[in-house]
Amino acid sequence: MIVQSPRQKRTKNGQTNAQDRPSRPQPQAAAAGFFAPKNPAGPSNPIPSSSPAFATPVHPLKPFQPPVLTKAAILPIILPPATLRPLAFRTFTKKHSLTLTSTALQELATFIGRHCGSGWREEGLAEKVLEEVARSWKNRNGGVIVEGNSPELKDILKTLEGNMSGGKILTGPRSLSRQNSLLLEPEQDEQHAHSRLGLRPVPSLTREDSNASFGMSGLEFTEEPEGDSVRDVRRWLKVIHAFDQPRLMYNVGKKHFERDPSKPSLLPAASHKTDAFRNRYNVIHQRILRNEAFQSSSVQGSSLRQRTNANGLSSHKITPIANLLGRHGSNHMLLGMLVVLPTGSLAISDLTGTITLDLSHAVAIPEDSAWFTPGMIVLIDGVYEEEEETMTMGNGLSGSSGVGGTIGGRFQGFFIGQPPCEKRRVTLGVSGPDGTGADHTIGGGFGWIDFLGVGSERAVGSKMRKLEHRILRQPALLEDGRPSRGRAVIIGELNLDQPRSLQALRKILGLYASDPEGCTPMTFVLAGNFTQHAVMARGGSGGSIEYKEFFDALASTLADFPSLLTTATFVFVPGDNDGWVSAFSGGAATPLPRKPVPDLFTSRIRRVFAAANAEAGLANPGKETEKDAGKRKGGEAVWTTNPSRITLFGPSHEMVLFRDDISARLRRASVRLKNTSKAPVEPEPPTSGNDDSAMGNQCPPSSLPDAPDADDEDMADTTMTDAMDVDSAPAPNQKTTMLPPSSIPYDILAARRLVKTILDQGYLAPFRQAIRPVHWDYTSAMYLYPLPTAMVLVDTTAPPFCVTYEGCHVMNPGSILVPGRKGAARWVEYELPGVGGTGTGGGRVRECTF
DSSP states (O other), X not given: OOOOOOOOOBOTXXXXXXXXXXXXXXXXXXXXXXXXXXXXXXXXXXXOOOOTTTTOOSSOXXXXXXXXOOOOOOOOOOOOHHHHHXXXXXXXXXXXXXXXXXXXXXXXXXXXXXXXXXXGTTTOHHHHHHHHHHHHHHHTTOOSEEOTTOHHHHHHHHHXXXXXXXXXXXXXXXXXXXXXXXXXXXXXOHHHHHHHHTOOOOSOOOOOSOTTGGGHHHHTOOSSOOSHHHHSGGGGEEEEEGGGSOOEEEETTTTEEEEOOSOOOSSOOTHHHHHHHHHHHHHHHHHHHTSGGGOOOTTSOTTOSSOBOTTSOBOOOBOOGGGGTTOTTXXXXXXXXXXXXXXXXXXXXXXXXXXXXXXXXXXXXXXXXXXXXXXXXXXXXXXXXOOHHHHHHOOOBTOTTOOTTEEEEEEEEEEEEOOOOOOHHHHHTEESOSSOOSOOEEOSSSTTOOSSSSOOIIIIIHHHHHHHHHHHOOHHHHHSOOOOXXXXXXXXXXXXXXXXXXXXXXXXXXHHHTSOTTOSOSEEEEESOSSSSOGGGTOSSOOXXXXXXXHHHHHHHHTTOHHHXXXXXXXXXXXXXXXXXXXXXXXXXXXXXXXXXXXXXXXXXXXXXXXXXXXXXXXXXXXXXGGGTTXXXXXXXXEOOBSEEEEETGGGEEEEEEEOOHHHHHHHHOOOOOOOSOOOBOOOOOSSTTOEEEEOOOOOOOOSTTOOOTTSGGGSBOOOSSOOOTTOOOOTTOOOOOOOGGGSOHHHHHHHHHHHHHHHHTBSOOSOTTTSOBOGGGGGGGBOOSOOSEEEEEOTTSOOEEEEETTEEEEEOOBSBOTTOTTXXXXXXXXXXXXXXXXXXXXXXXXXXX
């Protein structure tokens, strides 16, 4: 049977009549809707339906679509690196002080040839690309040398490629803004991530410069600070924990500091111990080579035995220990670490080998000016003596007295001295006066290195000094005669298990609570040990419960001074008797750096600060909410590590906080040297009653056989107001007077000896690992390079002092209770240079009775 489809009747208008249209089953309609095309054609009616049944708006919202960059056609070319080298040198080296390697130049030439085409020179496209790459590289703190295989350069070029059209860099609303210099990643820039996800962005960022580099994003610096919270000096104060400090390694090949890419650990591999020694040696070695006494003139003949530098002074040369082989009876100067061999004898070791050391006739230069213990890196001048078996058999390594890499024979030392120190402004390349003026010019050095994560000297140094001058050094504040806001009160060992310590603390806080409003100190530093014995190890009487009660008593004392709690930052530095480490060490030397006191014991002190801020209507630092918007920042309690650092105005001011009885450890582990007759000393009575003295840099031991004896006037322990240049001879008309040893107090001599030892070493724990252990992966926190502007060394075994050496002001408040005196309290008050009425600044030891 043949079924014929009915014919459709059409009207005159050509449309099909609905009555004559055949009906279709419902399943077929559903299937047709399922297989309908995904993008159906729009309705013939341009005005969509607004029927309430479908709830269709009259003007529907168009979905947001991120703008699509239309790239103009560019004909790629092959650009030789040699053709691009003059332009790259002009942009990277002359303008941004960067050095391009050959691989980096090849990468840039390939990138510019592919994306800029033939108009790279005529239209100036290559210059803009190079400028953008250089800025992005500095923003990432990539270093002075730009390498082509570095992931930073590849990431910069990849980001730059997505924001170029027609060989030009787009800086408008359709691309990344100039504020981040093409540096932000999708996870760092929320707006950029929203655009890539197809979401409608919220209001764009407002910063228009690349100040995010070198820590500026963390400082939130503005050229014109406004508001009380920004003008408060505590707004620019930051406490840096030892475990948060950047881990830097010195690269000998690049002569530059680099970040350690490995992940730190408290239990690292054994090779990390060798890396820690190698890095410490390289830092001191490069510091010595930059000293004028170790720089020879290139015009001198090589046949001359006495080398001279450009100033005509004698120059010294450091000999590696491995180069002593076959040079019996020759005079050399060695730089190495004093070590103790398995046989028990003393030796000196560097990166090339180890040799037995004989210091029975050695004299310290200058005499009694520093300590020498195993674990220190020192300079030794003497003669190498081979063994008879070595001379006859020709066996240098692994001789009869050698172990492994120990060289046979011995080195007879005649002069021993500390490596010369280097001022902070020389390390950072800041030329000009030593004051705090804002018109500093930048020279060589490591000015681009961000040692603490707060910004480098070249990036933010000048801006921070201008801000400091605007906030603290206004003439109205200096001439008013009121106490300065830029003060730090340093309280030494505070034993909370002694009731008299809390009485002394109450008296000290009461003196500063009576200061006028807005003139209270900006910070209080309280150092441990907070108990006399290791209570956590059941030392003395009590345990963990009593340990918490001690801090609760401290909270009750601090609660009586709400004016200080709301306007100052209290920093607590732990000691060896504090928890948790003391629970295992029993009060012995713990590995450095050590963590702060746990929050379990200090919770009540934090609640006291929070209650004081809430009562004054201030925001609680670190816990700001939406309700606290616009409120001034209140006081806070910071429990930091040992050691730690306080920075003020970025890299302008750096204060190191360290709690250790280092003087007693130096006396126990020091090497005994030969005693000579009386040495001439130039008198320098203290200019003030606070035992404040200045120390000059001392001459390194001479490498010449006719070097002067220790009795020579040139080797005297000079203590001039300004630091003495290395190897500078006294003036002809200058007379050195012979004074009895009692002319200078013993406390001042002991303080100078301690300060010179620590700062010359540039290391807070210059001992063997068995004497003072240090975590190998966190040795960067122990370095004093560059020298800080101030250092708090809380040592109860040394007399209290305030000494300045090479521009670094070192203070020791000792214990809060004066030994041997009942009812006497002692502390140190430090003032920033140039902010007080006198303008000198510095620290002074203060005492009061209670």
